[in-house]
Amino acid sequence: MSSIRLYFQVLILFFAFSMKAQTTDSLKLESKKSVSLESYRQVFWDNLPKPHNWTNDYENLFSKEEETKLNQIISDFEKETTVEIAIVTIDTFKVSKEKLEDLSLHIARTWGVGKKEKSNGILIAISKGYLKIRIQNGDGIVLFLSDDETAKIIRNEIIPYFKKEDYFEGTKAGILKLIELLRKRL
Numbered sequence: 001m002s003s004i005r006l007y008f009q010v011l012i013l014f015f016a017f018s019m020k021a022q023t024t025d026s027l028k029l030e031s032k033k034s035v036s037l038e039s040y041r042q043v044f045w046d047n048l049p050k051p052h053n054w055t056n057d058y059e060n061l062f063s064k065e066e067e068t069k070l071n072q073i074i075s076d077f078e079k080e081t082t083v084e085i086a087i088v089t090i091d092t093f094k095v096s097k098e099k100l101e102d103l104s105l106h107i108a109r110t111w112g113v114g115k116k117e118k119s120n121g122i123l124i125a126i127s128k129g130y131l132k133i134r135i136q137n138g139d140g141i142v143l144f145l146s147d148d149e150t151a152k153i154i155r156n157e158i159i160p161y162f163k164k165e166d167y168f169e170g171t172k173a174g175i176l177k178l179i180e181l182l183r184k185r186l
Contacts, residue, residue, distance in 0.1 A: 037093065040093065040094075041093070041094060041095055041096065041099075044094045044095075045095075045103065045106065048106070048107060048110050048111070050111075051086060051088075051111050053067070053071050054070065054071045054074040054075065054078075054084075054085065054086055054087060055067045055070045055071050055074075055086075055087045056086070056087065056088045056089070057087075057088075057089045058088065058089055058090055058091055058094065059089035059090060059091045059126070059127070059128055059129070060089075061089050061126065061128060061167040061168070061171075062089075062167065062168050062171075063168075066168040069168075069172070070087060070168070070171060070172060070175065073172070073175055073176070073179070074086075074087075074175065077179050077182075081120075081182065081183075081186055082115050082118065082120060083114070083120045083121070083122070083141070083182060083186070084113050084114045084115065084120065084121045084122070085113075085121070085122045085123075085124065085175060085178065086107075086108070086111060086113045086121065086122070086123050086124070087123075087124045087126070087171060087175075088104070088107055088123065088124070088125050088126070089125075089126045089127070089128070089167075090103065090104075090125060090126070090127050091127070091128075091129055092127065092129035092130060095127075097127075097130045097132070100125065100127055100130060100132055100134065101134055103125070104123055104125035104134045104136050105136055107123060107125065108121060108123035108136045108138070111123075113136075113138065114138040114140065114141070118138075118140045119138040119139040119140040119141075120138055120140040120141055121136075121138040121140075121141070122135060122136065122137055122138065122141055122178065123135070123136040124136075124171065124174065124175070126167070126171070128167065131162075133154055133158060133159075133162070135150040135153070135154065135174075135178075137150060141182075144181075144182060144185040144186060145178070145181055145182060145185070149181065150178075153174050153177045153178060153181075154174065156177075157170070157173040157174045157176075157177045158170040158171065158173060158174040161173060
């Protein structure tokens with residue numbers, strides 16, 4: 001009887017140590033994944049891809065036809081006013097939720113959205129994964145469009161469509177509202 005008891009105690013101890021080792025290995029793996037993800041994000045930050053058009057969809061929210069339509073709206077407005085509007089969608093692998101706003105500003109500056117002498121660029125950064133959207137206005141745009149107004153555009157024009165997962169219509173509605181307000185004020 002005592003040998004069976006001893007056998008089970010040894011078996012339980014072996015099992016406990018095995019579980020602890022697996023837990024430790026899992027924690028080490030999670031830590032490595034976290035470091036690896038942060039390294040990937042830093043590489044993305046340091047080596048931003050060049051914009052390929054006004055719409056740069058790294059989260060695959062838009063079809064090619066939708067991208068073409070957004071690019072055409074923006075291109076027509078840029079020809080009319082010189083105001084440049086860029087759209088970037090950013091997946092959660094490229095940035096943490098806390099740094100999305102910083103990354104959007106970094107992208108706007110690195111890409112040079114807007115005419116340099118006028119600082120008349122607008123960057124719309126969208127992260128479906130984080131359920132966040134940011135509109136970065138250049139200094140020349142802030143004279144005509146306040147942060148409160150862009151927040152209202154996000155709330156009233158964009159978010160209702162995004163809640164229905166219609167990212168194209170929401171983005172288009174936001175751009176058209178920005179254009180409408182800027183046409184009146186430029």
